Amino acid sequence: MARVVVEVMPKPEILDPQGKAISGGLTRLGFTGFGEVRQGKRFELEVDGEATEEVLAQAREAAEKLLSNPVIENVVAVRVAEDAS
């Protein structure tokens, strides 16, 4: 059983209030080594059988159509999970 990983991030020019809140939390806890934080999403799509090029193409399409909103987000990765379990 293979898995396809899709990663989505808010576009750099779009404000990320969640990231801002996390950044504030880090500072309060004394983690002072970090600046801006941005929060994205990771999806794991289970594949019946092999993760073929066709399956990856389908995952890329799904990433653009449903998993991300191109107005505010970028799909930064669509790849086969390395730790096949």
Place this chain on the structure above:
Amino acid sequence: MTAVAADPTAEAAAGSGVSVGVVTFPGTLDDRDAARAVRLAGANPVNLWHADSTLSGVDAVILPGGFSYGDYLRCGAIAGFAPIMESVVAAANAGMPVLGICNGFQILCESHLLPGALIRNDHQHFVCRDQDLVVENADTAWTSDYEQGQTIRIPLKNGEGGFVATDEVLDELESTGRVVFRYQGFNPNGSLRDIAGITNEAGNVVGLMPHPEHAVEAGFGPESGGGIDGQGFFSSAVRTLVAKG
């Protein structure tokens, strides 16, 4: 003992012959208020369910507020692909008046009937207040009973109401008169260019974050101002549809 008064909204639901569908998704909250606003405007509200595939012959559709599908993935993202939305998108493209309020606005953006997207409020908090809006376009199916430049006050309640789009899209919306409402006095959620509501090219599809359906009856809307500034949305649609025949 006082007799229980008859539902005043039932009496008004008479003459126009116009029927307006109100879609309920799992997690929708304001469908009954929207239906009530339709009734008070003299039209018949028709309950539509997210899993329906037809619009039951309605003349217009309202996508009400709430948290459809629990706001999972992104607000309005799952609802945008609900079975009923295929019919809503087709009808909207054919000219049917469609109004999206709050979560309904998010659904209209996610289903590409309107451009742009709504993101989390810039100040990170849920906001609930009586909000002043300027009517920037009194020429849509849902705003024709207002005056251009009129200020109205209706409730606003959202966590993810920040309207964003590229500069090109924003410029196009401005230059073609498609900004329908702008926040006045205070921008409650970081919306770019103070945009509270927009319309499509044809002017039949309108989406906005604030809630006109909560300001349609004296005593139940905002305490300051008239409290009934939302009525115009529903009367506009009824008038537009009656005029069409």
